[in-house]
Every structure is written in structure tokens, then in C-alpha cells.
Amino acid sequence: MTDTPSSPIRLNPDLDLAALAGAFARGGRLHIPNIFAAEAADAVAGVLEAETRWKTTVAAGGAFFEMPLNGRLAEDPGKQSWLDDAKVDGASPLTQYIFDTRRLDQREGHEEGHRDAADAALDFMNSEAFISFLRALTGDDRVDLVDGQASRYRPGHVLTAHNDVSAGKNRLYGYVLNMTREWRADWGGNLVFYGADGHIEHGWVPAFNALNLFVVPTRHAVTQVASFAAKDRLSIVGWVRSHQKVGPQTREEARQAY
Numbered sequence: 001m002t003d004t005p006s007s008p009i010r011l012n013p014d015l016d017l018a019a020l021a022g023a024f025a026r027g028g029r030l031h032i033p034n035i036f037a038a039e040a041a042d043a044v045a046g047v048l049e050a051e052t053r054w055k056t057t058v059a060a061g062g063a064f065f066e067m068p069l070n071g072r073l074a075e076d077p078g079k080q081s082w083l084d085d086a087k088v089d090g091a092s093p094l095t096q097y098i099f100d101t102r103r104l105d106q107r108e109g110h111e112e113g114h115r116d117a118a119d120a121a122l123d124f125m126n127s128e129a130f131i132s133f134l135r136a137l138t139g140d141d142r143v144d145l146v147d148g149q150a151s152r153y154r155p156g157h158v159l160t161a162h163n164d165v166s167a168g169k170n171r172l173y174g175y176v177l178n179m180t181r182e183w184r185a186d187w188g189g190n191l192v193f194y195g196a197d198g199h200i201e202h203g204w205v206p207a208f209n210a211l212n213l214f215v216v217p218t219r220h221a222v223t224q225v226a227s228f229a230a231k232d233r234l235s236i237v238g239w240v241r242s243h244q245k246v247g248p249q250t251r252e253e254a255r256q257a258y
């Protein structure tokens with residue numbers, strides 16, 4: 001844990017932690033509107049809106065690669081066709097995805113001047129204040145750290161059904177901090193939770209400065225962003241993790257469990 005007194009990021013002081021904890025205990029997942037103070041959310045959104053150093057990550061239709069971008073195109077123009085050809089195989093039962101990511105650098109090993117408000121958000125999520133908030137919210141003392149990256153889903157981007165289990169990562173909860181200022185359900189990019197009967201049990205439309213939190217494992221997906229979406233879906237996304245062992249520790253254990 002780090003202590004970041006000078007961080008531009010802070011929680012919205014008006015959150016009702018007791019009420020939120022009750023709601024999380026009832027459902028195993030929770031959507032918290034206005035998680036950060038307004039100026040903190042603005043700062044993070046501003047960084048993600050202006051970001052040009054995204055990489056497209058692809059695991060779709062048998063293709064697996066990560067492609068550095070310059071804006072919305074391949075940095076190496078000779079490889080643009082890789083992006084243009086990337087397609088989910090709709091008949092495959094495997095988890096597939098196409099979306100853009102940007103790493104978030106945590107304090108250690110990185111010079112202060114090279115870090116921006118998105119990096120600071122991940123730092124803040126590992127601060128004493130936020131880890132205590134998560135422990136109280138979930139009633140789970142195993143919470144020790146938060147990992148994360150920025151994500152950008154453009155029209156056509158998608159993440160098909162999965163349960164977030166990853167051997168040895170000790171993931172307790174998945175989270176998404178949506179950072180697009182306005183979004184419409186019609187634009188897709190909705191975070192949906194699938195029930196055992198194959199129907200959609202619940203879904204959340206990306207909402208600016210809202211934190212979505214859900215227990216691992218939970219089967220969920222990000223629906224494809226529509227071709228006509230007028231904006232990109234910007235988020236910080238990752239997992240709340242423990243130093244203790246949680247869930248499967250080897251690939252073999254994970255295969256047997258799920």
C-alpha cells in the first residue's frame with residue numbers, strides 16, 4: 001500500500017459506505033455512481049480522451065496479438081491489415097476479445113513527471129484510504145491490492161463471456177471504472193452478467209465516474225460496441241486481489257474448477 005497525500009484523486013466524500021456495503025452483501029455485485037470527487041474524475045477522463053499511445057489487444061478468431069497504435073491506426077502502417085482483419089469467431093465457445101489498452105504505471109520505479117491522472121488513479125486505488133474503503137465495502141479483509149489498466153472499446157470492439165478466473169492471481173473482485181462522459185445503452189459496450197439459464201441476469205450501461213464491482217468468479221461479458229456508437233468507451237479496469245491464496249493456483253486447478 002502507498003500513501004498518496006498529494007494525489008489529485010480522491011473519493012467522493014458523500015458516499016454512504018454502510019448502505020453500499022449492505023447492497024454489495026445482498027447481491028455480490030454493485031454499481032456505485034460518482035465514486036471519485038468530480039474534479040478527480042474529470043482529470044482521469046481528460047487523460048484517457050487525449051491518450052494516443054493505446055495498443056489493440058486481440059484474441060479472436062484464432063489470432064492473438066497486441067498492436068501499438070498511433071491514435072486509431074497501427075503505428076506500423078504495414079500492419080494495419082492485422083487490425084482490419086481481426087474478427088471474433090461467432091461459433092467458437094472460447095472467450096474472445098478485441099479492444100485497446102494502455103498500461104497504468106504505479107509509483108515505484110516511475111518518475112513523478114511522467115505519471116498522469118490515470119496513473120494516479122491506480123496509485124490511489126492502492127492507497128490506505130481506498131483499500132480500507134474496499135475492505136469495508138466488501139466486508140473482506142483479504143483485500144490487499146488493486147491492479148488495473150486503461151481500456152478503450154471502439155466500434156466493433158467486444159469481450160465475450162468469461163469469469164475472470166486466472167490461476168495464481170488471487171483475484172477477489174473484478175472492477176470497472178467507466179470514464180466516458182456520456183453513453184447510451186444503444187451503443188452497446190454494456191457489461192452484462194449471464195445467469196445459469198443463459199439469459200442476461202443483470203446489465204450495466206457505462207456511466208461516467210461509476211465503479212462496477214463484482215465477485216470472481218461471475219460469468220460476464222462486454223457486448224460489442226455498435227458500429228454507430230458516437231464515442232469510445234473509456235474505462236479503468238482490473239481486479240481487487242489478495243496476498244493470500246484465492247481460487248485456483250495452477251492452470252490445471254483452474255481447468256478442473258471451471
Ligand SMILES: O=C(O)CCC(=O)C(=O)O
Nearest residue numbers: 159164176191222235237
Ligand atoms: O469493461 C468492462 O466493463 C469489463 C471488462 C472485463 O470484464 C474484463 O476486462 O475482464
Ligand SMILES: [Fe+2]
Nearest residue numbers: 162164174220
Ligand atoms: Fe471480466
